[in-house]
Amino acid sequence: MDGRDLVRRVKLVGSVRGLRTVRAAWRRRSADARALPARGAERARVPGALVGAEPGPGGGVVRFARSELRIRVAVGGAVFWAWDGAGPLPSYAPAGEVPAADPRAVLEPGQDGGWQVVSERLTVLVSRSGAVELRTPGGVLLRRELPPRWWEPVGGGSVRWVQRSEVPADARFFGLGGRASGPRLRDGAYGLWNTDPGGRFGPGDDPLYLTMPVQVVVSDAGTHLAFHDNTWAGRVVVREGEEGAGSGHDRPGTCEVRMEGGPLRCWVVAGTPARVLQGWTALTGAPAVPPSWALGPQHARWGFGSEREVRRVVAGYRERGLPLSVLHLDIDHYDGHRVFTVDRERFPDLPGLAKELRAEGVRLVSIVDPAVKAAPGDAVFDAGLAVGERGAYVRDARGRVVVGEVWPGACVYPDFTDPLVREWWGSLYGERLAQGFSGVWHDMNEPVSFAAFGDPSLPRSARHVLEGHGGDHREAHNVYGLAMARAGYEGLLRLRPEERPFLFSRSGWVGMQRYGGTWSGDVSSGWPGLRASLSLVLGLGLCGVPYSGPDVGGFDGFPSPELYLRWFQLGAYLPLFRTHAAIDAGRREPWEFGPEVLEHARAALVERERLHPYFVTLSQVARLTGAPYVRPVWWGAPGDRGLRGCEDAFLLGDALLVAPVLEAGADRRVVRLPRGRWYDTVTGRAYEGPGPVVVEAPLSRIPVLARAGAVIPVRDADGELELEVWAPAPGRTGGGLVVRDPGDGWAEAEVERYVARWEGDRVVVERDGGGEGVEAVGLPVRVRGVVEG
Secondary structure (H helix, E strand, O other), X not given: OOHHHHHHHHHHHOHHHHHHXXXXXXXXXXXXXHHOOOOOOEEEEOOOOEEEEEEEOOEEEEEEOOOEEEEEEEOOOOEEEEEOOOOOOOOXXXXXXXXXXXXXXXXXXXXXXXXXXXXXXXXXXXXXOOOEEEEXXXXXXXXXXXOOEEEEEOOOOOXXXXXXXXXXXXXXXXXXXXXXXXXXOOOEEEEEOOOOXXXXXXXXXXXXXXXXXXXXXEEOOEEEEXXXXXXXXXXXXXXXXXXXXXXXXXXOEEEEEEEOOOOOEEEEXXXXXXXXXXXXXXXXXXXXXXXXXXXXXXXXXXXXXXXXXXXXHHHHHHHOOOOOOEEEEOHHHOEOOEOOOOOOOOOOOHHHHHHHHHHOOOEEEEEEOOOXXXXXXXXXXXXXXXXXXXXXXXXOOXXXXXXXXXXXXXXXXXXXXXXXXXXXXXXOHHHHHHOOOOEEEEOOOOOOOXXXXXXXXXXXXXXXXXXXXXXXXXXXXXHHHHHHHHHHHHHHHHHOOOOOOOEEEOOOOOOHHHOOEEEOOXXXXXXXXXXXXXXXXXXXXHOOOOOEEOEEOOOOOOOOHHHHHHHHHHHOOOOOOEEOOOOOOOOOOHHHHOHHHHHHXXXXXXXXXXXXXXXXXXXXXXXXXXXXXXXXXXXXOOOOHHHHXXXXXXXXXXXXXXXXXXXXXXXXXXXXXXXXEEEEOOOOOEXXXXXXXXXXXXXXXXXXXXXXXXXXXXXOOOOOEEEEEEOOOOOOOEEEEEEOOOOOOOOOOOEEEEEEEEEOOEEEEEEOOOOOOHHHHOOOEEEEOOOOX
């Protein structure tokens, strides 16, 4: 937090609260000084010499003089390895039990006195010194894990460790959760500690709200995902390799993972990008499918202030013919910022307002923060004290309830790593449903305690249940938001089992997709913030969280009309399409930026509504396969090195390539195309890939190109479902998937497959397995690209 941010934070919270913030930070530091003494002298340890091996299901155990390595190949091809006897469970990452061991994978002697496990998709080689190599079935190196090193305090305590890895010289790194600089992770250090950056962030800020020790590595040898299953604070340092010129040697890429404690264990999934994400989803759980209405345009503001203002905004959308599906209420609708309350003066009939808006097709979504005002007599605070034997709240090492400073003032924090607390907290969402809300968004759940200096989190020595095995905040911090999301999701499911819950969260961890999505948090209002918005969505999708989006326009500051419009146009093609702003950042309704912006924003909203059936299909495809809605342009061609460095465009599903405008004043831009024919969806002009092309990008739109042969479900002028088909290239075929909207319940969605091909001089569309000809499709078909191409 720089000086301006500190002044702004004090201005927002007030000078009295600012003083309490200083005292809370002092208490936090004092608690950690007492309970977490200096590490003192440490012993360094490496595995030592190999002494033997014991085969087991899917692999076995390789023993060294000072440690042991467990290897296990799972059904489906994922490889698990761990040191010092660690197993895959317990863990917050897997969705229930981990996949069974593959009985075909056998630990056997390898070359040079080492051991190996040969499986269908990967060969694991273990050297005599403890290095682990992961190779393709053809023997090409994907990743080499060097022998790890541990540091053990002589007087006892957590064992920290470092694992260094090498990857091919041409490899590129992606992932690590939500990163503002990316999606390609260039040389540098990336923190693993979910953090509120303090009011705003841009591409240079790290870490942010949702970090994950998940790397996706793309090279000529193939694509693989490596997940170090450890929730402690850590740091990942990556350095891209360099290929030698002429007869020079290649310099491999390197990765160094350092953790302050916890197990050294890792999962690796390899294959094509689609196969990698499918395997990753099989391990960590299928993404929750948002209700259909949550795929429409959404609007939020910190500071609506009253029912009257909410009605004014909704009426503004309707009067101007602008689609709107969801409106979000921030903390200002609470009574004194206290969670699960309503300010009755400003919102005297919130259920009535919700009913009124729902009749107009607009749902209300409520913010929910984890901090509970520490005030006897407060209903939530008192109820929490009665949960279990020790109450619901996080305690310090001496057994006292931890008190921090958040929006309501002095606050306590539910321990969501306790199943009893999750059940209690989930029951509280009944109050939100009774107020008429259709969903929730979790904020401030890294968790945050306002900080006058240093880390704005709870004391690292604070104690947590951690599903019964116990531990401190160093282990629990990164999964706090994930566990809160679980509590909210399961509570909504119990309270309203006939509807799919809608929930998204600022913080989380691996497996967040099981409960909902996320958003950018407080991204700064500037062109760098616009670019960071795209980086976050792409990176999170590669880590298994497909539903996300930014605060359109940025959270703080005052975007120019051009910046706001370009952000709005990008948001229209992202899964979560939501405008939002800080209380002191002005209004963000499209008409506030002038008639020209309003006209072009309306076009973006209309196109988003037209593509609604496509977003429904992508949400179901994500559930079934793990493939994110928003994908890097190298998704279908990871071997194309030029595409690996493309960070300013993305694929929306398989059919569309979206090229947002990320620079001021631009009216055209270069787009690097994957192989094949691509059509400009507005002009119909055809372009041939692979390679760069220059496309028009007037202020009225951003370039969107359709893949030749694509079959896309859209809404026609009457709002009915139709198929938009882009003509295949001569001599080629195409196709696409369609999942019709199953409603907001739990009806099983049917996946329909369509094929497009040339028949003489016309394009015909057939449903795969459903007969021949356009008539067999059962849907109107509109073919594009024939005349224009």
